Amino acid sequence: MATGRTHRPATRSRGIPEATVARLPLYLRALTALSERSVPTVSSEELAAAAGVNSAKLRKDFSYLGSYGTRGVGYDVEYLVYQISRELGLTQDWPVVIVGIGNLGAALANYGGFASRGFRVAALIDADPAMAGKPVAGIAVQHTDELEQIIQDNGVSIGVIATPAGAAQQVCDRLVAAGVTSILNFAPTVLTVPDGVDVRKVDLSIELQILAFHEQRKAGEESGQGGSEAAEDLEGAPAPSARAAAATTDRKGPDGDVPAVMPA
Amino acid sequence: MATGRTHRPATRSRGIPEATVARLPLYLRALTALSERSVPTVSSEELAAAAGVNSAKLRKDFSYLGSYGTRGVGYDVEYLVYQISRELGLTQDWPVVIVGIGNLGAALANYGGFASRGFRVAALIDADPAMAGKPVAGIAVQHTDELEQIIQDNGVSIGVIATPAGAAQQVCDRLVAAGVTSILNFAPTVLTVPDGVDVRKVDLSIELQILAFHEQRKAGEESGQGGSEAAEDLEGAPAPSARAAAATTDRKGPDGDVPAVMPA
């Protein structure tokens, strides 16, 4: 998982489950591809395969939107594209600002997926005066000083933070103060925001670490032992300061019934 | 959420819950920051605040790793850093290849977070012959032809795909055939992989769409109506082909008890 919500604990009871919302863009993408190939209808089985989920889940998801299928036939592709787009709010225009035009910010500015789906890059903002005026993805970069003005003038409610970690919270505060209520954060920091503001984060290094965890387990299985349970290599482990000599205190592993070799 | 797993439905019963694994990198980051400030111990409350979770969840998470805290005191920062690093497999070196050195690939190559945590960029690979030999982030880009050789020579098991969507599956197949078993996919496509291969995806446009969904709801609440329940603007809605005139067939909305205005 690359993301997390900061706001809205479990509210919106009458609405669509969060897990379903997160999959709607997936369905929409698959449906758009079908639409471009002029496929008129699709079954839950086919669409599920294209979106990489199972069909029961897909049908359940669609049931939250309404009864948009036809039994014995399937779903009307065009109709479903429209309904999901509307549900996601993509039938309206969303001006977006990207703050921090380094490698990543530039990549985001150039990313075609934004423009294609109701999102419009209203401005690129960077703190470096040398960047000001430079065109990136056909848009002139503006200086941070103008942030508030840009947001007001364009009615921006969604901001993307692609700055270094150190600057992220400050940028976030200014965005929120200027009226932004949804933030997509690429900086590796936990952002603090007031109630009513949504934050989603994308963290590249976290994703890799999760992969490494599973990769390590695979390697452990191959060699016939229970993955990381067996602490085979503890050289270099810093001893917990107050306990280095307390041999009686056994730190037990994840499973209470396994008297595994652990640092004592 | 920016990611999803393709493999391992719900296996690894004796292991650490997936949700916990996904948070370990967060804790590790917070702990590393404390370590750099030479803070010796930290309570679950403080650490949870720094990581952006609640303390009960953090304690539960740590309980899966073992009993690494001291009641009445808290957790030893250095010791916990080591234990989490080991659990995540970050005490070993992970050579990584990045395929597709466009804007995004370059951003990833330059991202410091990789190198800092056991990950080493072993090679940058691009299909464009004009890119070959060019240095990006201090590493010379190599041509796709050499992909298999690079993976073998470096013992790479983790690959990052930052190519256009159209090339992603093909690159994925080659990576897997060459021995890669974990893939981080930035291309907006569903990848198909054999059992035993993990795929995580990061999808920028999906994240924005999820934000748009919530943003739209906020706007709906402000104006006093129930968000997207009321289909106020249906101009341009494509009628479902087989049903355009079937006035008797009522498509009901998400709530069965709301006879909402819907296209008939």
Add this chain to the structure above:
DNA sequence: GATTGTGAAGCCCTTCACAGCA
């Protein structure tokens, strides 16, 4: 006959609340 829509069951995760321990 084919496929959707959905109660019901089960699983996983979160949260609570407090016993246990330093």
Add this chain to the structure above:
DNA sequence: TGCTGTGAAGGGCTTCACAATC
């Protein structure tokens, strides 16, 4: 006294399986 570790309760999501419908 203070804080961890954890059983138990609660909630949300997934999966099953089949009735309803075209």
